[in-house]
Amino acid sequence: MYLDIKVLIADDNVDFSSTLAEIVSSFGYKTLVANTPKEALAFLSANPKTIGAALLDIEFGPRAEMDGLDILERIRYSYPEIPVVMISGKGTIESAVRATKLGAINFVEKSSISNPKIKALLDIAMERLGPQGEADDIRKFLESFGIIAKSKIMIEIGDSMIRYARTDLNVLITGDTGTGKKLVAKAIHNASKRARFPFITVDIPNIPKELLQSELFGHVKGAFSGATETKKGLFNQAHHGTVFLDEIGEMSLELQSSLFIPIEDKCVRKVGSVKSEDIDIRFVSATDRDLLKLMREGVFREQLYHRLRECEIRMPNLTERKEDIPLIIEHYVKKHNEDFQDQKYFSPSALDLLNEGSWHGNVRELSSIIKVAMQTSLKEQVEAMDIQRIIKNSPSIYRSLPDASMISSHRTLKEDLAKVDKQKIESTLSDCKGNVTKAANKLGVSRETLHNKIRRYEIEVVSFRKKASAP
Numbered sequence: 001m002y003l004d005i006k007v008l009i010a011d012d013n014v015d016f017s018s019t020l021a022e023i024v025s026s027f028g029y030k031t032l033v034a035n036t037p038k039e040a041l042a043f044l045s046a047n048p049k050t051i052g053a054a055l056l057d058i059e060f061g062p063r064a065e066m067d068g069l070d071i072l073e074r075i076r077y078s079y080p081e082i083p084v085v086m087i088s089g090k091g092t093i094e095s096a097v098r099a100t101k102l103g104a105i106n107f108v109e110k111s112s113i114s115n116p117k118i119k120a121l122l123d124i125a126m127e128r129l130g131p132q133g134e135a136d137d138i139r140k141f142l143e144s145f146g147i148i149a150k151s152k153i154m155i156e157i158g159d160s161m162i163r164y165a166r167t168d169l170n171v172l173i174t175g176d177t178g179t180g181k182k183l184v185a186k187a188i189h190n191a192s193k194r195a196r197f198p199f200i201t202v203d204i205p206n207i208p209k210e211l212l213q214s215e216l217f218g219h220v221k222g223a224f225s226g227a228t229e230t231k232k233g234l235f236n237q238a239h240h241g242t243v244f245l246d247e248i249g250e251m252s253l254e255l256q257s258s259l260f261i262p263i264e265d266k267c268v269r270k271v272g273s274v275k276s277e278d279i280d281i282r283f284v285s286a287t288d289r290d291l292l293k294l295m296r297e298g299v300f301r302e303q304l305y306h307r308l309r310e311c312e313i314r315m316p317n318l319t320e321r322k323e324d325i326p327l328i329i330e331h332y333v334k335k336h337n338e339d340f341q342d343q344k345y346f347s348p349s350a351l352d353l354l355n356e357g358s359w360h361g362n363v364r365e366l367s368s369i370i371k372v373a374m375q376t377s378l379k380e381q382v383e384a385m386d387i388q389r390i391i392k393n394s395p396s397i398y399r400s401l402p403d404a405s406m407i408s409s410h411r412t413l414k415e416d417l418a419k420v421d422k423q424k425i426e427s428t429l430s431d432c433k434g435n436v437t438k439a440a441n442k443l444g445v446s447r448e449t450l451h452n453k454i455r456r457y458e459i460e461v462v463s464f465r466k467k468a469s470a471p
Helices: 014-025 037-046 068-078 093-102 115-127 135-144 152-165 181-190 209-217 253-264 291-296 302-308 322-340 348-356 362-376 384-393 413-431 436-443 447-456 461-469
Strands: 002-010 029-034 051-057 084-088 106-109 171-174 199-203 242-246 267-269 276-278 282-287 311-314
Touching (some): 014 115, 037 068, 051 115, 084 115, 106 115, 115 152, 181 199, 209 267, 253 267, 253 302, 413 447, 436 447
Parallel strands (some): 051 084, 171 282, 199 242
């Protein structure tokens, strides 16, 4: 099936690499096995056009001149078209995160490797050799699930969603609140072979801790006080479908281990029962928490992290995809006019104001203010002052845009926006105690861009440093 495509396997464990080569060969791929970094790089140099994917171990022993992450960096620099899956027997979570940031398409532990998992990972990798989905087709795919986007970063995420949907790998979706994590989870389910079966959401923060096991696994009659009848759990209800563990970072440490068996062995036992029941479910999880930090603090289990994160999708903040804002505004304006038989629209100044917002609540916050503005405006044309009125009445919700006093009918739009820009920069410099690099990162602009704006607006950076050091 893949006669001309080779898979590079690089691992210093001869027995493991041989076994892995046999598994990969059984799927129709040719293999190249390297037991040292030098051999791996030599294979890459000699076969750059025929290596379709690489499976790299992270550790190569203390005598090795480099490790798997070093090889990954070389591949990303010299052979960026080759997809890489990192494999580890004892790698740290930090290594996994670094591998992902360096461009690895996935990271898998040796202890969790199975033939179906290797096949799924290789299928995802090999799809990248074929024609990429057209950006317009991916945009339409995203839009069909309520995700409005055209930016490069979101098109890449859409491409990953389609690829992951074709597998049974567990997916972890990370990102700040309001970025659309649940929409992504539903899209992956609906684009998968499980689409005609249930999509069950487990809203972890809103289920009392003492009831969570009963909710997930069900219980038999008499299992505890109040169990007057046998109850089917959410995992059983999701049979053949998808379980979405929303806000997985909120699950208590003592309950996290109860997920190991359902995820790994695909079976559950009702509370109060001695009988196990087989289940066929896929797990998609989401969190806005920093799971690495939680693990370092000892409140999130590393074993659970690895089981849930067979694939990861990181949802970007709206500041990382600002070119999508006009499209999002257009979408919600159209939706309002269809729902209310209106013909409302935003004035140019109102559109500029929305585009300038930093939107700490991301798409959810932006869509909310659009909705309120459209429904409360008395005129067909929604003005910038209408938006400011909403902000003034809800200051705790809409912190992203400037105070209404920043807009004036006596100034041009360009002057208003410059005033807004300056205030935002000064506020951020104050928060960052005059540190320009930190302020640039927080504002989502380059250091050079921020310096140019500081000069243009004649902002005294030193004053913020002095204020921070004052007793």
